[in-house]
Amino acid sequence: MPPNDGNTLYSQLRHRLIESGDWEQIRIMLNSKLNESGWTDDIRHRSKERARNMDPLSYQTLLEEIRTHAQTSIPLAVKREATTLIRQNLEKHIALFYKMTLAGLTKEYYAKYMEGLKLHCTAMQRTRSSKFLPL
Incomplete structure (x- = not known):
């Protein structure tokens, strides 16, 4: 699959997930499970501690340092549950x-088939008619 097809499919699926409310359902579940596991509090605490000790304070540097820990410290049970929900959706x-x-291809094929059939029938009628025309 060419890269553009993948990007197109991704954006169409994301759009459908958002429209259907499934995207919000996934976000709420993930937020809830991360809060229940204490992950959110841990990341918040680590961020505050690191910011207090950082001189000069830099949002970009803080984000880069915390991001790695945040991504690797997500509890396995939460990852599995989120992955399952995403996969199902x-x-x-x-x-x-x-x-x-x-369905779109079938409709298109059916329309072309009917158009071809009409042309064929018209041609057959002309052929039959011409056989019976007096010379």
């Missing part, structure tokens, strides 16, 4: 996307 939307695509 993506499978649902991909299936819907392909059904719509196939």
Whole structure:
């Protein structure tokens, strides 16, 4: 798949997730689970401590330092649950996307088939008519 096709699919799926409310559902679940596990408080505490000790204080530097720890310290159970929910939603939307695509192709194919059939019937009628025309 060319890179543009992947980007297009990603943006279409993201748009569908947002429109359906599934994106918000995933965000709420992830936020809730990270709060329950204490991850959010840990990151907040580490950020405050690092900011107090940083001279000069730099948001970009603080973000870079905290980001690595934040990404690697997400509890495995939370990762698994979030991944499962994301996968379920993506499978649902991909299936819907392909059904719509196939339905569109089927409609297009059917329209072309009917158009071809009409042309064929018209040609047959002309041929039959010309056989019976007097010379």
